[in-house]
Amino acid sequence: MEEGSDYNFAKRKGTFASLHPWVYIMKDSQGMIIYVGKAKNLKRRVQSYFQQSKNHPQKIIKLVHNIKDFDYILTDTEFEAFMLECKLIRERKPLFNKMMKSPQAYNYIVFEMNQSFRTFEITSTKHERDGRIYFGPYPSKNRVEQAIFGIKESFKILCSSNKKSNSPCLNYSLGLCMGMCRGGPAIKEYNKILDNIISLLSGRDMSILEEMKKRMAAASENFDFETAAKYRDRIEAISFLIKKGKVLDFTEKNKNIVVLENLSEETYKLFLIKRHQILFSEKFTAENVAVEEHATRIKNYFKQDVLSPNREVSKDEIDQAQIIYRYLKGSHCSYFVIPEKWLLKKTNASLEKALIKLLNHKSPQLS
Incomplete structure (x- = not known):
C-alpha cells in the first residue's frame, strides 16, 4: 500500500527503535499481507523473528521465509494499536493470523427448551x-467445552443416554448421572439445574459457581x-464464560461513550466510542481545550451515528x-457514558459539566 492510503502506512526513519505503540504489516513477494501484529518496542519485535530462528515454531519459520516487504504504523495509544491490528486482520484475513480468520473459533451454548x-x-x-x-459467541471452544463438562460432571447431569427410555445409562452406574434417563x-431436579445454568450465564445467579468454590475449598x-x-x-472456565457475557451485554447496550x-x-487523546467502533478521535493539549466546542462536536457525532440499537454482537x-471493554475497565483511561436524553436536549450543559469532570480526572462513569 502507498503512503496516504486508508491506513496511512509509513516507514518513518529514525523512530524505528522508539517505545511507542506500533502495528506492523508483513507482505510476501506478491505484495499480499500475510501477517499483522502489534508491538511497543518495534525494533525488538522485528529482530525476534530473525534471531535464534532454530528455536522458532514452524509457523514462524515459514512466515519469516515468506516475508519480502514490511510496513509499520505508529499510533498514539496502545488501544489504537489493538483496534487497528484487529481491523486489518478482519478485513485482510492474513494467512498467518489464523485465529481471527476462522469463524469456527467462535461458539454458542444453546438450550433446547421445548421438550419436557x-x-x-x-x-x-x-x-x-x-x-x-443461545449464549455467546465465545472465542474459545476449548474453554466452553471445559466449562460445560465441568458443570455436568459436578452436578451429576452427565447422562450418556440419547434416548430417555426409563432405563439407567452407563454414567448412572458410574455416579456421573443423577438418573434423568430413568425418568421420574x-x-x-435436572430441569431446575438447567434453569440455574441459564441464570448463571445470564449473570443473574452465581449459586452454581459459589457451590463449586465451596467444593474446591472442602477438597483442599x-x-x-x-x-x-x-x-x-x-471455576476458571466458567468465569471465562461469565466475563465474556459481560462484554457482550455491555456492547449490546450500544452506549455513547466519551473516553479520555x-x-x-x-497532551490528551479524546475518543468517541459506540458498540465496537471508534466513531471519532482527536489529540489536543490542555491549553487549547474548548469544552463547549467539544460538547457540540460530541453531540453531533453521536446523533449522526446509524448503528442499530440493542443489536446482538x-x-x-x-x-x-x-x-474496547478491556480498555475501558483498565487504568489507562477515564470515561463516561452519555445518556440518550442528553443528545435530545437543545443545550449542552449536562455534557459540558461531565467533560469538565473528565478533564479533571474525576471520570463520572455514568450508566
Missing part, C-alpha cells in the same frame, strides 16, 4: 427465532488436591468489543 427433558450443547451456528436460548423426579481442606485442582479449572487518555502531562464484532 431439556438439553443443552455447544454449536458454531445460531439460528434466529428457533425457540431456543430426577427430570424435575481434606488434602484432596487433585479434586481441588479439578474444581479450580472448572493522557498521552503526557499536557456478531462474530465479526466480538474481537473489537473485547478490546
